[in-house]
Amino acid sequence: MAPLLRLDGVAKSFGQVVVARDLSLSVEPGEALGIVGPNGAGKSSLFAMISGDLRPDGGTVWLDGRDVTGAAPHARTRAGIGRTFQVPRPFGHLTVFENVLVCAHQGAGLRGRQAQAHAMGVLERVGLAELANTPAGRLALLQRKRLEVARAVGTGPRLLLLDEVAGGLTEPEVAELVAVVRELHAGGLGVVWIEHVVHALVKTVGRMICLAGGDVVADGEPLRVLADQRVRELYLGAGPEAGAEEGS
Numbered sequence: 001m002a003p004l005l006r007l008d009g010v011a012k013s014f015g016q017v018v019v020a021r022d023l024s025l026s027v028e029p030g031e032a033l034g035i036v037g038p039n040g041a042g043k044s045s046l047f048a049m050i051s052g053d054l055r056p057d058g059g060t061v062w063l064d065g066r067d068v069t070g071a072a073p074h075a076r077t078r079a080g081i082g083r084t085f086q087v088p089r090p091f092g093h094l095t096v097f098e099n100v101l102v103c104a105h106q107g108a109g110l111r112g113r114q115a116q117a118h119a120m121g122v123l124e125r126v127g128l129a130e131l132a133n134t135p136a137g138r139l140a141l142l143q144r145k146r147l148e149v150a151r152a153v154g155t156g157p158r159l160l161l162l163d164e165v166a167g168g169l170t171e172p173e174v175a176e177l178v179a180v181v182r183e184l185h186a187g188g189l190g191v192v193w194i195e196h197v198v199h200a201l202v203k204t205v206g207r208m209i210c211l212a213g214g215d216v217v218a219d220g221e222p223l224r225v226l227a228d229q230r231v232r233e234l235y236l237g238a239g240p241e242a243g244a245e246e247g248s
C-alpha cells in the first residue's frame with residue numbers, strides 16, 4: 001500500500017534561507033508523526049508545501065500514491081489533507097457550529113442535513129458541542145485552538161496537520177488537547193503535529209523527526225530523537241523539555 005503522504009526530494013528556499021533541502025519523508029495511513037525543530041527550521045513551510053499553500057522549488061509531494069505537487073490547496077483539502085494554522089483563522093462573526101459547517105461544505109463536500117450532522121459530530125469529538133452557538137470571536141484561547149482543530153477535522157481529512165496547537169495553553173489545557181488529538185488518531189486519522197510543547201508530542205505520536213536548516217537531522221522513536229546529541233545541541237537549554245524524558 002502507498003504511504004498516506006510521501007515527500008520526495010522536496011526543496012525550497014527563500015533567497016539565502018533554505019527551508020527544505022532535498023527533504024524526503026513518508027507518513028503511513030493512521031500514523032502519528034511529531035515534528036520538532038528550532039524556530040525558523042522550516043516546519044510551517046513544510047506544512048504549507050504539503051497543503052498546497054507553498055510551491056516547492058523541486059521535488060514531489062504524494063498523497064495516497066498520487067502526485068499532488070501542483071494541486072491547489074482546495075483540491076488537496078478535498079483529497080484528504082486538513083490543516084490548522086499557527087494563528088487560528090476562524091470566521092469571528094460566525095458561530096462555532098457555522099465555522100465547522102463551512103468546512104464540511106467546502107472540504108468534505110457535504111450538504112444539508114448530512115453536513116450539519118457531520119459538523120455537530122466533529123464538535124462533539126473535540127469537546128465544543130456546548131459552545132456550538134457561540135460566536136467564534138468570543139472564544140477563549142483553548143476553545144479557539146479546539147475550533148481550529150475542529151475546522152481541520154470538519155473538512156473530512158485522512159491526514160490531519162496540526163501546527164503548534166498547544167502553544168500558549170496552561171498544562172491542564174495541554175492535557176485536554178492531547179486527549180482530543182489522541183482520540184482523533186485512535187479513530188484512524190493520520191496525524192502530523194508540529195509542536196514546541198514537546199511533552200504533548202511524546203504522549204501522542206509514535207514517531208518524531210527533528211528539522212533544522214531544511215534537513216531531517218533525526219527520525220525515530222520520540223524519546224530517542226529527543227535524546228539525540230544533535231537535537232539537544234540545536235535546542236541548547238531551550239529544550240527539549242527535561243520532563244519529556246520521563247514522558248511527563
Ligand SMILES: Nc1ncnc2c1ncn2[C@@H]1O[C@H](COP(=O)(O)OP(=O)(O)OP(=O)(O)O)[C@@H](O)[C@H]1O
Binds near residue numbers: 017019037042044046
Ligand atoms: N513567504 C516567505 N517569504 C520569505 N521568507 C519566509 C517565508 N516563509 C517563511 N520564511 C522564512 O523561512 C524560515 C522558516 O520559516 P518557517 O515558518 O517555516 O519556520 P518554523 O520552523 O515553522 O518556525 P517557528 O517554529 O518559529 O514557527 C524563516 O526564516 C522564515 O522567516
